Amino acid sequence: MIVVVVVLIVDILTLPAASLASAIALTVIVAIGAVFVSAVAIGALRRQSWVRGGALIWQLVQIAIAIGAFQGTFAQPAIGWALIAPSVLVIVLLFTSSVMAALARPQA
Template sequence: MPDTIPDDQVVPRGRPAALLVLIVVVGLEFLAMAAVTVFLLVELLTTPAASIASAVALLVLAVVATLWLGAMLVGLRRGRAWVRSGIVVWQVLQGALAIGAFQGVFRVPAVGWALLIPALLAITLVLSKSVTAVLARRD
């Protein structure tokens, strides 16, 4: 079957630097979320909770978030188009948590910056031209 794509529309097969940085950012977010999940599990098993139901629900949400980030990381490494929306949603949620960390009685600006900077970086990278070109390919 002949190739019908003009040469000027062919996307290079190599991974652009922006995609590699995005993989690193999402990978670090995945590792951080996995660490939070393990911490919550240890806390649930070793410390008496004020509400067992709330502690279990929080743990379940942390497990789901960890699995979600893991799926996004695998999809990114494989160059799947569906990861773009999932990554944007996660970064928006992470940005909302960062804004919450900057406000209120229990504000911790260092946590806010630690959440906001990777979120902004990941959104910028996932919407960049080079990453979009790689992830938009339909194989």
């Protein structure tokens, strides 16, 4: 996601945009997503319990994007499969007993 933010910033600075406001808004939204994914990754490394919810939300967002990649005039099924396959795998893994135990809240 951070790479996508950098690419979008470079595009804004080097290419003429049909709508500069839309380009900036998209870049800001992707930057917010990058911060969210980074926070979930850091939380996972620290084995914090809230990570499962954040990871699940991100996987659902990826599935929604993947479904969009299968449809429309500019459909890219390869991108859709590349997004949906790991998302489904991660969702399944999030509910395995080993992951749930690793990310469980410590008992007082």
